[in-house]
Amino acid sequence: MKATDIHGRDLKTLEQAKFAIVPLGSFEYHGPHSPLGTDIVLADGFAELIDADLGGVIFPTVPYTACPGKTSKYQGTIPIRPSIITEYVIDITTGIIKQGIKKIILLNAHDANMGVSRTVAEYVTGKHTDASFLLINWWQMVAIDAAEEIGFVGTKGRGHGGPYEMSAVKAFRPDLVHVQEGDPEFQEVPSLSSMPYVLVEGTPKAWDGYTGLICQTSYEKGKIIVGTAASNMNALIKNWLSD
Template sequence: MKIADLHGRELGTALAEANYAVLPLGSLEYHGPHSPYGTDQILAEGFAELIDPESKPLIYPSIPFSPCPGKTVDYPGTVSIQPEVYIAYLRDVVTGICQLGIRNIVLLNAHDANMGPSRTVAEAVTAEYKDASFLLINWWQMAAVPFCEQQGLFQGTAGRGHGGPYEMSAVKALRPDLVAVEEEDEELDAISPLSPLPYVLVESAPSGWAGYTGRIQQTSLQAGKAIVAEAAKNMNLLICNWLEMRRKLSGERGTNDEL
């Protein structure tokens, strides 16, 4: 159910039926000569459409503009919002959702630079609404890193990276008309990981970079369909587990209140 499609008289019924709200988070950002500027918006909205309707989501319009990193901000066509402005804006949006009485909110993200601000907003709003729960989902993490290798989707690469074959194959599965890799498009290899442990490396001009990275000639509809199916399956399982946890907690609180 999309809140933007509801009439005012329908809101009360919709709120009574919905288990949670979904807010897709995208960007307008350069993803290479082969990719649409709206890549992240397409992915955020596309995965929102793949949420199991039986879980009863109330889907909000996506946020299409967001902060962009130094490595893409200077490419023509990228629109970058100041982080402090984005945080204030996003907080107002989710506060408006909470004011309707909704306490379960999925932030469905498709843009790496949204991760920090989204966490900041979720922490701030849960300080105000003590019974609120935010599930931050980055779509690309819904398929494990070894998945592509296990499925034989890409050769000599995991495919991960901004504008790379993993991301753009997923876009191709959702919008096959919008991804167009040409023979002359340069393939790029990012640097090898510095450690098997998690870390964050921020640079405005990383190695193996031209506003995108990866062996993009391996982008394919077949790979995209497999990636999207796996990510959607795991996303829905995660949401189901989260909602079940919330139901159990709600039941425990109700029992304690009765005592």
């Protein structure tokens, strides 16, 4: 069910929803082979794959957001200041709670939204202690070590504009992803540690607004990624609702 399709005389439908879905995208350069709306396609696509029988209502995707310095310098990217997008999503989610929906999924398709999502969720649940947020980054719904099973060779495929992300886009919109002969490819940089960490650089290695062995992008890999991610996402949501 989409919130945009609900008529004014049917507002009680909102109150009856078990949870709200707020997809978070971006308008950002993803390389010569990828659409500027990559993260919007993914946010929209995965929102539609949430099992309707779970009783959620999908709100409009947030299309503009904060973008990192390493992409904001590329033409096509439209970045929003972090403080602005944080306040904006706070207002969106607070407005949803006022409609009577106390459970909210922030369904994220953009790396830079991760901090925003956590900040919003912590702030809003501090003001509305009966509210509950579930933060879902779609790419984390598939194990990193599943790369070989998916079909990637010599790479995990992960990274901005890389074959993992763009295969997923291709699964939703095969017409939008076009890797051409001569498009530069970038080998993965060796990990600094086996432990989880975050490294932020103004000019990363192996990078030109995107990264990865993009020739391994494919519709077939995308269908595996999207199918696995959707299955794990729905299982997570079901557990959250029954908790």
